[in-house]
Amino acid sequence: MNELERIASAADYIRAKYEQIPDFVIVLGSGLGGLADQLKNTKVLDYSEIPYFPEPTVEGHQGRLISGDLKGKRVFVMQGRFHYYEGYSMDQVVFPIRCMLQLGVKNLIVTNAAGSVDVAYQPGDLMLIRDHIKLHGDSPLRGPNIDHFGPRFNDMSDPYSQKMRNLAHQCAEKLNINLKEGVYFYMTGPSYETASEIRAIHLLGGHVVGMSTVPEVIVATHGGMAVLGIACVTNLGTGISELKVGHDEVIRTGKAAGENLIPLVEEIVSRWE
Numbered sequence: 064m065n066e067l068e069r070i071a072s073a074a075d076y077i078r079a080k081y082e083q084i085p086d087f088v089i090v091l092g093s094g095l096g097g098l099a100d101q102l103k104n105t106k107v108l109d110y111s112e113i114p115y116f117p118e119p120t121v122e123g124h125q126g127r128l129i130s131g132d133l134k135g136k137r138v139f140v141m142q143g144r145f146h147y148y149e150g151y152s153m154d155q156v157v158f159p160i161r162c163m164l165q166l167g168v169k170n171l172i173v174t175n176a177a178g179s180v181d182v183a184y185q186p187g188d189l190m191l192i193r194d195h196i197k198l199h200g201d202s203p204l205r206g207p208n209i210d211h212f213g214p215r216f217n218d219m220s221d222p223y224s225q226k227m228r229n230l231a232h233q234c235a236e237k238l239n240i241n242l243k244e245g246v247y248f249y250m251t252g253p254s255y256e257t258a259s260e261i262r263a264i265h266l267l268g269g270h271v272v273g274m275s276t277v278p279e280v281i282v283a284t285h286g287g288m289a290v291l292g293i294a295c296v297t298n299l300g301t302g303i304s305e306l307k308v309g310h311d312e313v314i315r316t317g318k319a320a321g322e323n324l325i326p327l328v329e330e331i332v333s334r335w336e
């Protein structure tokens with residue numbers, strides 16, 4: 064069985080369980096799972112039920128695909144995602160997004176917890192991702208191209224849809240939420256960065272740093288999805304503050320930032336045409 068056949072098999076399973084395939088999928092990052100509680104008329108699938116789906120191993124990430132109504136719009140919410148540092152291959156990391164492409168889902172909202180590399184981005188801030196930097200050599204598109212989804216060499220000039228970003232800014236303004244915008248720098252982890260790496264990332268143009276999102280966005284872009292990325296700044300990068308970076312802080316601050324994230328995402332979904 065090849066990768067596309069595995070994806071098609073998982074997508075068939077999901078389609079058989081849900082009568083309606085939504086236009087939106089929302090991926091929840093570390094500590095941001097609370098958005099799922101806002102959904103009405105939910106129907107839940109455990110990742111473990113879905114053929115070929117990997118299962119998450121990180122604390123703070125549950126493994127559930129939820130379908131529900133958010134402000135009157137049907138959405139999928141992925142509570143729990145797969146990180147490269149957990150030992151998954153890139154194909155496994157992006158498997159759920161490829162299932163969403165196969166199901167015809169058009170829009171992706173991806174959230175994550177991130178460390179700040181620039182004092183203008185403080186813990187508790189929300190940052191719209193304008194662009195990303197990935198210097199890591201592996202890519203989810205490495206290997207035989209799946210022509211069914213997109214071309215061998217895909218364009219990356221607007222990976223985080225300008226149109227969706229404009230809408231996000233309008234929604235943030237209406238809700239009086241301070242929404243920054245900047246560049247997400249991808250590191251594979253699982254170690255947090257050294258102080259020298261944080262200085263290098265800053266010099267290279269990153270504003271925040273994190274260990275997720277970019278593989279998923281590459282694949283979503285390859286398949287023609289519109290993507291909106293929101294980073295929740297959970298801590299200052301190593302060396303910017305005297306404090307050590309720890310997962311507990313990331314989860315705690317992620318939950319606090321989630322208080323603004325939830326109404327923002329609701330507003331964006333309800334106003335997106």
Ligand code: HPA
Binds near residue numbers: 274313
């Ligand atoms: N570095 C990398 N990933 C992260 C961080 C960080 O400081 N905080 C949350 N995710």
